[in-house]
Amino acid sequence: MNFPILSSLILLPFIGALFLFFTRSSNDNKITVKYVALFTSLVTFFLSLYLWILFDQTISEFQFVEDRVWIKDLINYKVGVDGISILFIILTTFITPLCIISVNNSIKSRLNEFLIAILIMETFMIGVFCSLDLVVFYLFFEAGLIPMFLIIGIWGGSRRVYSAFKFFLFTLLGSVLMLVAIISIYWITGTTDVTQLYDLGIDVKYQNLLWLAFFSSFAVKTPMWPVHTWLPDAHVEAPTAGSVLLAAILLKMAGYGFIRFSLGLFPSASEVFTPLIYTLSVIAIIFTSLIALMQEDMKKLIAYSSVAHMGFVTLGIFTIQQQGIEGSIIQMISHGLVSAALFLCVGVVYDRMHSRLITTYGGIVTIIPKYAVLFMLFTLAALGLPGTSGFVGEFLILMAAFKDNFLVAVLASLGVIIGAAYMLWLYKRVIFGKLINTELKKMIDLNRSEAFTLTCLAIPTLYFGFYPEPLINTIEVSINDLINKYNYNVASK
Amino acid sequence: MNNIELIFPEIFISLSIMFLLILGVFKKNGSIIVHNISLLVLLITAVITFNETIGVGQRILFNESIVIDYLSSFMKIITLIAAFVVLLISSSYLKTFKIFKIEYPILILSSVLGMMVMISSNDLIVFYMGLELQSLALYVLATFNRDQLQSSEAGLKYFVLSALSSGLLLYGCSLIYGFTGSTNFNLIASQFNTNEYALTFGIVFILVGLAFKISAVPFHMWAPDVYEGSPTSVTLFFTMVPKIAALTVFIRFLYVPFLNLIDQWQMILVFLSIASMLFGAIAAIGQKNLKRLIAYSSISHIGYALAGLATGSNDGIQSSVIYITIYIVMNLGFFSCLLMMKRNNVYYEKIEDLSGLSKNHPLLSLSLLVILFSLAGIPPLAGFFAKFYIFKSVIEQSMYFLAIVGLLSTVVAAFYYLRIIKIMYFDEEKESYDKDHSLWLKFSLSVSTLIILIYFIFPSQLIDAVSKINII
Numbered sequence: 001m002n003f004p005i006l007s008s009l010i011l012l013p014f015i016g017a018l019f020l021f022f023t024r025s026s027n028d029n030k031i032t033v034k035y036v037a038l039f040t041s042l043v044t045f046f047l048s049l050y051l052w053i054l055f056d057q058t059i060s061e062f063q064f065v066e067d068r069v070w071i072k073d074l075i076n077y078k079v080g081v082d083g084i085s086i087l088f089i090i091l092t093t094f095i096t097p098l099c100i101i102s103v104n105n106s107i108k109s110r111l112n113e114f115l116i117a118i119l120i121m122e123t124f125m126i127g128v129f130c131s132l133d134l135v136v137f138y139l140f141f142e143a144g145l146i147p148m149f150l151i152i153g154i155w156g157g158s159r160r161v162y163s164a165f166k167f168f169l170f171t172l173l174g175s176v177l178m179l180v181a182i183i184s185i186y187w188i189t190g191t192t193d194v195t196q197l198y199d200l201g202i203d204v205k206y207q208n209l210l211w212l213a214f215f216s217s218f219a220v221k222t223p224m225w226p227v228h229t230w231l232p233d234a235h236v237e238a239p240t241a242g243s244v245l246l247a248a249i250l251l252k253m254a255g256y257g258f259i260r261f262s263l264g265l266f267p268s269a270s271e272v273f274t275p276l277i278y279t280l281s282v283i284a285i286i287f288t289s290l291i292a293l294m295q296e297d298m299k300k301l302i303a304y305s306s307v308a309h310m311g312f313v314t315l316g317i318f319t320i321q322q323q324g325i326e327g328s329i330i331q332m333i334s335h336g337l338v339s340a341a342l343f344l345c346v347g348v349v350y351d352r353m354h355s356r357l358i359t360t361y362g363g364i365v366t367i368i369p370k371y372a373v374l375f376m377l378f379t380l381a382a383l384g385l386p387g388t389s390g391f392v393g394e395f396l397i398l399m400a401a402f403k404d405n406f407l408v409a410v411l412a413s414l415g416v417i418i419g420a421a422y423m424l425w426l427y428k429r430v431i432f433g434k435l436i437n438t439e440l441k442k443m444i445d446l447n448r449s450e451a452f453t454l455t456c457l458a459i460p461t462l463y464f465g466f467y468p469e470p471l472i473n474t475i476e477v478s479i480n481d482l483i484n485k486y487n488y489n490v491a492s493k
Numbered sequence: 494m495n496n497i498e499l500i501f502p503e504i505f506i507s508l509s510i511m512f513l514l515i516l517g518v519f520k521k522n523g524s525i526i527v528h529n530i531s532l533l534v535l536l537i538t539a540v541i542t543f544n545e546t547i548g549v550g551q552r553i554l555f556n557e558s559i560v561i562d563y564l565s566s567f568m569k570i571i572t573l574i575a576a577f578v579v580l581l582i583s584s585s586y587l588k589t590f591k592i593f594k595i596e597y598p599i600l601i602l603s604s605v606l607g608m609m610v611m612i613s614s615n616d617l618i619v620f621y622m623g624l625e626l627q628s629l630a631l632y633v634l635a636t637f638n639r640d641q642l643q644s645s646e647a648g649l650k651y652f653v654l655s656a657l658s659s660g661l662l663l664y665g666c667s668l669i670y671g672f673t674g675s676t677n678f679n680l681i682a683s684q685f686n687t688n689e690y691a692l693t694f695g696i697v698f699i700l701v702g703l704a705f706k707i708s709a710v711p712f713h714m715w716a717p718d719v720y721e722g723s724p725t726s727v728t729l730f731f732t733m734v735p736k737i738a739a740l741t742v743f744i745r746f747l748y749v750p751f752l753n754l755i756d757q758w759q760m761i762l763v764f765l766s767i768a769s770m771l772f773g774a775i776a777a778i779g780q781k782n783l784k785r786l787i788a789y790s791s792i793s794h795i796g797y798a799l800a801g802l803a804t805g806s807n808d809g810i811q812s813s814v815i816y817i818t819i820y821i822v823m824n825l826g827f828f829s830c831l832l833m834m835k836r837n838n839v840y841y842e843k844i845e846d847l848s849g850l851s852k853n854h855p856l857l858s859l860s861l862l863v864i865l866f867s868l869a870g871i872p873p874l875a876g877f878f879a880k881f882y883i884f885k886s887v888i889e890q891s892m893y894f895l896a897i898v899g900l901l902s903t904v905v906a907a908f909y910y911l912r913i914i915k916i917m918y919f920d921e922e923k924e925s926y927d928k929d930h931s932l933w934l935k936f937s938l939s940v941s942t943l944i945i946l947i948y949f950i951f952p953s954q955l956i957d958a959v960s961k962i963n964i965i
Binding site for chain 1: 744847866870871873874879881884885888893894897901903904907908911914915918919949952953956
């Protein structure tokens with residue numbers, strides 16, 4: 001494989017952003033600008049699909065590896081994918097064009113800059129999932145803060161400044177410790193190359209501290225209780241497309257990081273800290289579900305539900321079983337699709353009524369039936385109804401959890417019930433009930449682009465709900481390999 | 494006299510100063526020509542330094558009082574280039590205030606000469622001589638806008654406090670001379686007796702004097718006032734150029750004679766570094782004036798450079814040199830933006846004057862955005878790499894505490910950089926500023942922004958250049 005397909009994936013959105021940078025933004029060429037962005041992101045998407053086709057599912061090694069000297073004797077620019085990362089790349093490239101389609105009405109000013117920010121964000125996100133060097137990973141991981149900060153801050157709602165600052169500083173604070181850990185790893189082992197580190201292993205006596213340093217970064221990004229507080233703020237204030245990116249992809253960086261780095265590099269520390277993760281995950285699942293139950297603001301409710309869903313993900317990862325990790329990855333993919341769709345759904349009604357409060361709505365089922373159907377689908381997917389992708393992930397995670405720790409699994413299952421409660425209650429209050437607010441009668445049903453984006457998200461949600469084989473086949477071998485290495489390392493301790 | 498070509502740059506620059514003085518006195522309205530010749534002189538000196546002294550290895554001249562090595566050449570070239578750019582972009586500012594006079598370039602040249610002597614000094618006396626030459630020029634530069642009360646105040650404050658620190662420094666020199674019998678760095682190294690407490694006192698006094706010159710906490714009190722009061726172009730000079738020279742002396746003074754006493758001075762440097770990083774970051778939060786804010790930010794940045802020096806390793810020195818180089822580029826960019834905030838011949842320097850800048854001046858604010866994120870150390874911009882190298886060398890020596898405090902203070906510092914970005918991008922727009930800036934100003938802004946932006950593509954070049962520095 002000589003064609004640097006991964007680097008092209010990383011660079012393509014950036015090149016598109018450069019194009020946009022040099023186009024003069026005015027009201028006349030709004031459509032053109034949007035098409036350029038859309039075109040770029042679609043090309044990226046198809047390239048990533050092509051990558052999936054070329055991808056060999058039967059081997060666990062990294063594929064399409066590119067290794068170039070970047071800083072001599074220090075860092076190599078190394079990228080590659082395995083079964084774990086490839087799905088996230090496809091998720092990223094799939095969600096971004098939908099985001100771009102969805103910016104129809106919500107972004108009034110500086111559309112050009114907004115699209116640039118989204119495309120640059122895509123570059124960084126693909127970079128995170130490809131990079132096989134800790135420093136390169138850190139670079140992409142942190143760089144994503146800049147466009148997201150601007151997306152929230154410039155195009156956000158009324159409390160956007162507060163939210164943008166909170167988002168930026170929380171994440172940065174978590175990440176600096178990871179930088180210390182990365183440099184320490186460099187001095188302990190002499191390399192920051194992930195594949196070499198997998199082979200070398202890191203001395204057990206350093207692992208616990210290093211694990212904690214990585215954890216501090218990933219926990220903020222996941223987000224886990226009690227450092228989740230930035231997420232509701234960021235979600236609520238961000239424009240719809242920003243919320244979608246944040247929920248669908250940014251949060252997955254941490255889950256991916258847990259699998260790739262925490263489990264892969266620090267197996268014995270992961271074993272030590274599993275109880276901590278279990279506890280935090282269970283608290284996240286139950287506590288934030290309860291909080292979600294009480295929310296007045298639709299976006300905030302979905303944001304809290306994200307925290308709860310990510311609680312399942314961390315729980316599943318640290319069961320350290322085939323099913324658990326598979327479930328986590330599927331849960332992340334599914335959450336990426338479903339939460340993106342839910343935020344888009346909120347965006348749809350927000351664009352019409354300019355309110356996110358649940359009490360504004362009610363009884364709109366007859367007014368906008370198409371919307372009601374799709375919203376229903378995603379609500380059910382969010383609560384994990386069998387036949388939707390949400391079910392597969394949750395089911396696998398809970399199964400693995402039951403094998404490992406009965407109490408944790410029972411408590412987590414409780415979270416599923418509360419999850420069903422708040423999602424259904426949300427749906428009932430927004431869609432059904434009596435039509436009190438007469439303003440609502442003027443609402444128009446989904447327009448073409450909205451219907452298109454939501455349908456695009458609905459198809460994989462249903463498809464993978466009934467037939468998750470393609471996902472599982474892709475990740476199976478890599479996870480198996482990861483767990484074997486893990487068991488080997490823990491046993492040989 | 495052998496090897497005279499090695500100090501040809503210094504000779505050339507001093508002759509030029511004399512020539513320019515005479516030219517300035519006898520030629521009516523000669524400020525433009527003096528200005529241009531000075532630019533040329535700085536450029537030629539940089540070229541000579543590059544040609545004559547790079548690659549000659551370490552040479553020690555004049556009874557071992559002057560040392561020419563890779564470090565000195567590198568630092569001299571940075572100094573000269575930085576001074577060149579300062580001079581290049583300050584003319585329109587000076588013209589606005591009607592202080593475009595012949596003295597300005599000549600004073601800058603003299604202070605640069607002083608710094609070059611400092612950078613090459615291998616002897617306490619030579620070092621002191623250079624230091625005083627540059628300081629005297631700087632006092633006058635600080636008061637250069639005579640009609641403004643603030644400027645005079647800045648100069649006076651700088652003069653009084655700087656004289657005090659020079660006194661401490663001299664006292665330290667005399668202690669060291671008294672207990673080793675020499676002022677020469679190499680001789681001191683071979684002669685001192687580690688048990689002498691007085692020698693440690695001497696080191697401490699000299700460190701205090703030097704810390705004052707680079708405005709490290711707790712000897713930073715002068716910096717915000719002086720930076721705020723001085724003309725902006727002079728502030729730009731202050732924030733970068735004297736620090737290069739002082740940092741070089743720091744390196745030479747600590748690593749040549751007193752490397753064996755590292756236990757004694759390492760603690761001091763770690764303290765200076767941590768205090769500067771934290772204080773600079775926290776104190777900047779409340780600032781309303783951009784020049785004052787950049788004063789605190791420069792205090793905090795000097796803290797990072799000192800962290801590299803505190804390691805006691807060659808890697809540490811190299812990372813400090815990289816840091817100061819990248820810092821200079823960022824600072825140049827920042828001040829270029831500051832010098833562009835002009836409307837009807839009035840310069841604006843409050844943070845709130847930046848409000849909504851992004852709507853009227855998209856490119857200017859984008860550049861400032863890049864520079865600020867880089868100052869905050871966010872990847873993939875150059876500022877991140879600067880910090881990365883520092884922390885790499887710090888962690889190599891297992892100084893985890895220093896590394897963690899340093900990184901946490903970057904988070905605090907990020908807050909005030911973000912605040913500026915917030916005002917530029919999130920707030921309502923105000924009247925727009927003039928757009929007809931001098932070509933050079935635009936040039937320096939765009940070049941520095943580009944360097945910051947694309948540094949990550951070619952990170953090895955700077956490392957290669959710096960890796961030849963070998964002090965230990």
